Amino acid sequence: MLNDMTCSGELITSENLARLKARSLRKHEKCWLLIDPTLRTLHEDSDLWPIVDELNCHRILFPHPDLDGVMELWLVAITPDNDVLLNESMLAAMNELKPKKLTQGRGRTICGWLISSASIDYLKRHISETSIQPVLDLGTYMLRFYDPTVIAMTSKHLDDWQRNRLFGAVNDWFFLDGDGKVMCQQGYYRGEEQLDFSLSISGTTWEKIKRAGVLNICLNTYRKTSRNEVLVSEKNARLWLEAAMDDLSHTSVWSRPEVYLPLSIAILTQHPSVYLHEDIAVMIARTERSIDKNYQPMADFLQNIDWTRIVEDCQKQFPQHPC
Incomplete structure (x- = not known):
């Protein structure tokens, strides 16, 4: 749990799947699967990839020369008529939590399921530019807040203003914790787009x-x-x-x-x-x-x-x- 006010968690069940599917049916919201494809070669046995390869993947690139051609994320729309993508992404996320795979350092390709009424262009830009953060008096760093193993730690140590900006392009952000529980981080998108994406992170934070x-x-x-x-x-x-x-x-x-x-x-x-x-x-x-x-x-x-x-x-x- 990130904190009592913003996050809740429960094991993967048919109710969780139905909950996400219901969100994808809302006219003003879209459900997006967020994937880290740079780890694909470590998870080639997943049944998810053939499904994703047939769909339109929106690439998220990062505005830093050191990451050019090295790091990217994909957003794939989960539509109301595509239960297979939702089901397989859940199965893939659970499979990546097996102790053997974790200890082998394979990482996790399934970053989460994002509910957003923002445009795809703004959602991509927000994730991309928020991931490159200036830290006061220290320099510029990569903030992998989208990583399911990092998101909880990041959110916990931010204040309300920073958290509002961090999740300012989504209505809700679902991900799996290390126990396989579905966690829901509250989002703060209300139709307004940020002009800049700095979180004003201090060195201590x-x-x-x-x-x-x-x-x-x-x-x-x-x-x-x-x-x-x-x-x-x-x-x-x-x-x-x-x-x-x-x-x-x-x-x-x-x-x-x-x-x-x-x-x-x-x-x-x-x-x-x-x-x-x-x-x-x-x-x-x-x-x-x-x-x-x-x-x-x-x-x-x-x-x-x-x-x-x-x-x-x-x-x-x-x-x-x-x-």
């Missing part, structure tokens, strides 16, 4: 949005290593990991995969506040004071720690965070 990369690595590793266990929901997993990222933002933990991977797994499988336990907090502080900030000893420590004792201590110290 940008640093928080960039965490999406590390967070997704942690989630994918967690799903792979905990395949036979009952998984924490993506909503809670993101909440717990982001809390840890905030609390440890003054350290170099999140730039060291040798330690942030086992630590994130511990947060999701042992207790959300394990990093605050004295034994672990002391090791982090000691490492940060060292000259080379070598986190390998702590990584080894996390592999051999007595988790029963740590969890018991955490349950007493942080009862608001159940295991």
Whole structure:
């Protein structure tokens, strides 16, 4: 869930499909499938491609020389009489969430299903130009807000004005989270077109949005290593990991995969506040004071720690965070 006011999620069901189909029937709205075709070679086994190849694909190019000929997106209209495209795109999106494919780094070609009453030209322009953002005092960056693994993190760290502009060309934006739940991000298009597409992102906000990369690595590793266990929901997993990222933002933990991977797994499988336990907090502080900030000893420590004792201590110290 992005936040309580703007987003809701539920598992893919026939009701979800009917809901999207009903939106495509409205005279003043259109339903669009947003695809990243640059990952096609990694998903050639999908039954979606032969269907898409027969349809009119509206290309979205990005106004930056480094992306010319390298990166593009497609918008494909889902019409009321084309149930096959909607059904197959849902199946393709679910198939891309299989742990094996995620751990192989194949990425996700299905970005989402957009409901919009804007013109196709404006919708394309909005996605294209909003994706290239000036960050105050830092430079210009690619904001992959359309990526289903990034959209939640982006929306969460923006204020209302920024969020209004980010989703200013759609009425609603549907996508799948990592649990396979259909999420709906509220859109803000009301018939008016923006003249510019800057979100006025500060350096602090940008640093928080960039965490999406590390967070997704942690989630994918967690799903792979905990395949036979009952998984924490993506909503809670993101909440717990982001809390840890905030609390440890003054350290170099999140730039060291040798330690942030086992630590994130511990947060999701042992207790959300394990990093605050004295034994672990002391090791982090000691490492940060060292000259080379070598986190390998702590990584080894996390592999051999007595988790029963740590969890018991955490349950007493942080009862608001159940295991």
